[in-house]
Amino acid sequence: MHAWPASEVPALPGQGRDLRIHDTATGDLVTLAPGPVARIYVCGITPYDATHMGHAATYNAFDLVQRVWLDTKRQVHYVQNVTDVDDPLLERAVRDDVDWTALAEKETALFREDMTALRMLPPRHYIGAVEAIPGIVPLVERLRDAGAAYELEGDTYFSVEADPHFGGVSHLDAAAMRLLSAERGGDPDRPGKKNPLDPMLWMAAREGEPSWDGASLGRGRPGWHIECVAIALDHLGMGFDVQGGGSDLAFPHHEMGASHAQALTGEFPMAKAYVHAGMVGLDGEKMSKSKGNLVFVSALRREGVDPAAIRLALLAHHYRSDWEWTDQVLRDAVARLERWRAAVSRPDGPPAEALVDEIREALANDLDSPAALDAVDRWAALQQESGGTDEGAPGVVSRAVDALMGVAL
Incomplete structure (x- = not known):
């Protein structure tokens, strides 16, 4: 599966700071100091209704990490x-x-278009669950053969007790886990499971549903969590720098994925930091496909909204905060974009070196994009009030905003 084209990231003078970011597993800010190659896995969409503003906010957060x-x-x-x-x-x-494969292809294509328009940097590897099945099956067999998985009426389940670190990502109690498992794709009430929280690794073929050859597992299809584990281990290995996604993935998805990987490898942790973006609401409720209260990036684009304004609307909220999409949020972003473009269109302006430093400092401090926007606002206001004598300043600001926040002025 192919990703989307990459927009050019301008080179800036100097060098940025190491990222301090909130790790759900420890509950604290941690400083990430990867080697020459930083490794990040971000959970992607289930392509039946993309890309709503909740998706966009999540991928904006991890685009900032990359930048x-x-x-x-x-x-x-x-x-x-x-x-x-x-x-x-x-x-x-x-x-x-409609055919399920056609639906998936259509929505994935639309997602790519939206990511391109928003200038989100693409992944090096963009992998579908279906194409990952040949790598998933052996992992499930290994877990089964090691006693970390068991069969129930043809389905194969992971035993959460196989990982001594289970619970270390979300730190929820058993009652909360059981409730969320039922809400988020699990089946805690199924009779015969060793533990109600045990997640499915391989679902035996059901009549009328797609299935694939699972070797000794029989025909079926993979569970949700093992899909991401197989892809992450194949392309990144254990101990990668960031596992990312929305806050609703902390449990069960990231909790279960970590346990799968740790039981498979005997290594800990799967990721050095588990980073989660907040939820976006509309009309007082979380924006979600199940509720149908969605604002789509593609719909806004069709209405003529500049993708840069959409990006600024996302950046106006700290990535970990829960917030609500409103018409005013978009109006504010459009107005900010106009001010910024007017400021960088002049031939000279106030010196910009300190501004670049402020943006770098804000984003390195747990991706504080609102603080970064405020810094640019102050420079733009000074430009409007009194101008400046630095001929290179507007260009520096334009490149910095593009390189560090993905907004093309």
């Missing part, structure tokens, strides 16, 4: 999956009376 790392003169090895076979996708295809 901070690139500014430290590192390379970035970024991997993202596409869950192109799963219950929600199959259910939507039945509801709309």
Whole structure:
């Protein structure tokens, strides 16, 4: 599966700072100091309704992570999956009376278009669940053969008790885990499971649903969590720098994925930091496909909204905060974009070196994009009030905003 084209990232003078970011597993800010190549895995979409503003906010956050790392003169090895076979996708295809593969391809293509428009840097490896199946099956067999998985009526489940570190990502109690498991794709009430929280690794073929050869597992399809584990281990290995996604993935997805990988390898941890973006709401509720209260990037683009304004609307909120999309949020972003473009269109301006330093400092401090926007606002206001004598300043600002925040002025 191919990703989307990369926009050029301008080179800036000097060098950025190492990233301090909130790690869900420790509950603290941690300083990440990767080697020459920083490794990041971000969970991708299930392609049946893309790209809504919640998606965009999540991928904006991890795009900032990449840009901070690139500014430290590192390379970035970024991997993202596409869950192109799963219950929600199959259910939507039945509801709309369309072929599930056609639906997945259509929505994945639209997602690529939106990511391109928003200037999100693409992953080096963009892998679909279906194409990952040949690598998933052996992992499930290894877990089974090691006693970390078991069969139940043809399905194969992971035993959470096989990982002594289980619970170390989300730190939830058993009752909260059971509740979230039921809400987020698990089946804690299924009779016969060793532990209600045990997640499915391989679902035996169901009538009328797609299935693949699972070797000794029989025909079926993979569970959600093992999909990401197989892709991450194949392309990044254990101990990669950041596992990212929305806050609703901390449990069960990232918790279970970490346990799968740790049971498979005997190594800990799967990722050095588990980083989660907040939820975006609309009309007082979390924006979600199940509720249908979605604002789509593609719809805004069709209405003529500049993608740079959409990006500024996302950047106006700290990535870990939960916030609500409103018409005013978009109006504010459009107005900010106009001010900034007017400021950098002049032939000279106030010196910009301190501004670049402020942006770098803000983003290295747990991706504080609102502080970075405020810094540019102050420079633009000074430019409007009194101008300046530095002929290179507007160009420096324009390049810095593009390189560090992905906004093309």
